[in-house]
Amino acid sequence: MSSYATARNTAGARFKALVGLALAASVSSAFAGPVTDAMILNDQNTPNDVLTVGMGTTGQRFSSSTQINSDTVVDLVPAWSFSFGGEKQRGQETQALVHNGKIFITGSYSRLWALDQKTGAKLWSYEHRLPEGIVPCCDVVNRGAALYDNLVIFGTLDAKLVALNADTGKVVWTETIDDFKGGYSYTAAPLIVKGKLITGVSGGEFGVVGRVEARDAKTGKMVWSRPTVEGHMGYLNGKENGISGKTNATWPGDLWKTGGAATWLGCTYGADTNQIYCGTGNPAPWNAFTRPGDNLYSTSTVAINADTGKIEWSYQGTPNDHWDFDGVNEFISFDYKKDGKTVKAGAKADRNGFFYVLNRENGKLLSASPFVTKQTWASGVDLKTGRPVESNNRPGDPQKAEKGSSVFAAPSFLGGKNWMPMAYSGQTGLFYVPANEWGMDIWNEPITYKKGAAYLGAGFTIKPLYDDYIGALRAVDPATGKIVWEYKNPAPLWGGVMTTAGNLVFTGTPEGFLKAFDAKTGKELWKFQTGSGVVGQPTTWEMDGEQYVGVASGWGGAVPLWGGEVAKKVKDISQGGSFWVFKLHKSGKATVAQQ
C-alpha cells in the first residue's frame, strides 16, 4: 500500500522516508542490529541474547550467566506468561530465541510469535495455513526457529521453509523442501552456518529419502544438498556433487530409493572442524528382513563439510536397525583432557541406549557406555570395529505369514533418549541426559511401499520397565561413561535440558513442572507448575542486569500417540500452549527504587 502513498503525495512520502531512516538509525544504535555469522558463532558467550536453538552452534545448551544459581534459585518467580491461544494446544517442543528486544517463539501447528522482551506483549504472529493432508508422525510440533540478518526462519508441517521480517512478521521468502503428500514434513529448528540455512527432512515413517540441505539464508536459494541414504546423488550449486556412499554397497535392490534415514532433528556445527553434524533416523521400512545390509547412512551421525556438502565421516550406532533406534540424537562438540592432552570430541546419547563419545575430527569411536539400565539388543560396543555386540534380540521374519514372532526389547523404539536435547557443562564436565526406561514387544509384518502411507512393516507396544518411574535425568561423565547422579521422574521425560554456570540444570516434566537441579549433586532445588506438561527446551538470557529463564509449556509429542501402556498413564495430563518467563524475586519497593 505504500506505493499508493508515494503516488499520492511524493513530498509527504519523502518526509516519511526520512523519519523512517532516522528511526532505523536510532534503533540500530540502541540494539545489536542484524544477526551476523560472527554473532551466531559467539552465541554461547553473549548472555544478552539467544540467537540459536541449542544456545550455540555446538548445541551444548550451557549459559555463562550466574545470577540465578544454586543459592538464589529458590527465589525464582514468574515474570510473565504468554498464551499461544487458539484451540491448537498440542506438544510445545520449542526453544525461544532472544534478540533486539524481541523474543521469537514457535508453537504447534506451524505458528510463530514475536514478543516484547520486557513485557511479553505480542508484537506480531505468523500462522501458517496448513493443508489437511499433512502427515507428521509424532505430533504437530515445532522445535524452534533460526535468526539471520533481519530474518526469522522456521519450517512448517507441510515441509516448507518460511523467512519472516523480524520486525514486521511479513514473509520475505518461502521455499518448499518437498511434497508433503509424499510423507515429508518439517519440525526441527534450522541451523545457520556461514550464511547458509541448514535443514533436514522429517518423514522417516513414510519412506522418504533423508537429506541435509544448505540454502542461502537471505534468499532461500539452494546451495548444496546431501542425501543420507546411500546411492542418492548430492548437488552443489545446481551441479552433481557425487553420490552418497556407493550404490547397493549396504542396501539390496531398490530399497535405498525409499530408504528413510530422515534428518528430522536437524544438525549442530563445529566451527573448528567446519563440519555439520547431523543425526539420521531409522532405515525404512522398520522390518529389517526386507533390507539386509548396514543400510548406510541410517541411524548414524554424519559429518558434512559445510562448504562442499560432502560427507567427511559417519558413525553408525545401529547397523541394519530392527528396533526403530532412530539415531537422530544431537551430536554435541566438547573438549576434554586425557593423559594431559585435549581431545576434540563429540557426544551423542543414542535412542539405542548407548552414550557414544567420538573423535569429532574423524568420527573414531572413543567410548560407548549405557545410559539406561536395560539394553536387551546388545551387550556392548566393540571399540576396535565400532560395531555393537548384538545379543540375538531381533524379532522374527514374517516371510509369508501375517505376523512374525515377537520379542521383548529394551530400550523401546521411543528410545533411551528421544528428540529432547541433553546439555553439557564445561564447568562440571558432565552431560545431562534426559533418559527413559521402557521396553517393547515388537514383531514384523510384510510391507510394501506406497507413496504417502506409513512404511513400517512392524507392530509394537511399549511397556514401562519399572513401576515407580520411567524418566531419569542422568549426569554422565563422558571421560568414564559413569552416571554421577540421577533424578527419577514418574512420567517419561520429553523436554530439553539446559545447564548454567550457576551450577544449575533445568528441565521440564510431563507433570507440568519446570525443575532446577544442582549440577554437581542432582539435588532438586526448585520447581514451578506451569499448568500443562513441559516438553519444551528451556533457555536463559540477561536483560537490564537481571537473568531470565524461559520455557514453553504444552503437553504432547510422540508419547501420547505411540506410547502404548505409557500413553494410558499420561492421558490425564492437561493440554496447553504457553511460554513462561522467570526471574529472581525482587520486592516491589526495590523495583520502584530502581526505576
Add this chain to the structure above:
Amino acid sequence: MSKLPLIVVLSISLPVFAAELPADPLNSPAWSTIAGRYFKGQPVVFDARVKVTAPASAEDPLDVPVQISAEGLADVQEMLVVADLNPIQKILSYEPLHAAPSLAFRFKVEQSTPIRAAARTRDGVWHLGGVWLSAAGGGCTTPSYGSADPVWQTRLNEVRGRLWPADGRGTQRLRLRVIHPMDTGLANGIPAFYIDRIVLSDAKGLTLARLNTFEPISENPVLSFDLNGSGAVRVVGGDIQGNQFSAEITP
C-alpha cells in the same frame, strides 16, 4: 539524533485538506468511520459516474458478484472498494495504469451493507458511488469452501485466464481465476491466508494494472479487467504467506 523530534513534528503537521464531509446518499451508519479511515483529509464527492453493480440481495453471501466502473471519469489513478459493515471493510484497491477504470470480482459479505467504489482522479479528489447489498449474513466468519474442499491443497495459485479481443473502445477483456482459499483469519482455527497482489503487464513488459486484494475477496477469486491494447498478458501475483504465481494469458 537531535533533529529527530523536529522531523516527526513536521511530518504530522503537514497541511490537510479539511474538506467538509458530504452527506452519505446511502445513509450508512458507518459513513463517518469509513470516511475517516480511508479518505481522511482528502476531498470527497459523491459522483453518479462511479457505478457499483451488485445483486439487490446476496444469494450466496460467500460469493457475491460485483462490478465497479468509473468509465465517465478521466485520469483515474486508483480505485478502492469497501463494504461499510463487513468486519474487514477493505475489499481491494486497483491502479488501472493502462486499463479502463472498471473491474469485476466476487466477495464475501457478512451482513447487509453498503458497497462503495471510490475513484481518485489526478487532482486528488475521490469520486464515490455505491449501492446497498442485502444479505442474510455469515460470509466473512464462515470458513471458506476451501477449508472443506481440498482443491487449493493440490492446486494452490493455479491460474486460468481468458482474453476477449479488443472491442470498439480499444480494450480487451481479461478474466482470471486463481485457486486460493482466501481465508479471512476470522474463522476459528484457520489463519488468514489470501492473495494480496496481482500485477498485469503486456508482452513488452509495460505494467497495465496493479491490484491489491484483501480478505473479503471470495475463495478461488474470479476477476475481470478491461485492459488497453491487445495481445498476450502476463500475470504475476502472490499471497501473504510468500507463495507466488505467474502465468501468461494469450488471446
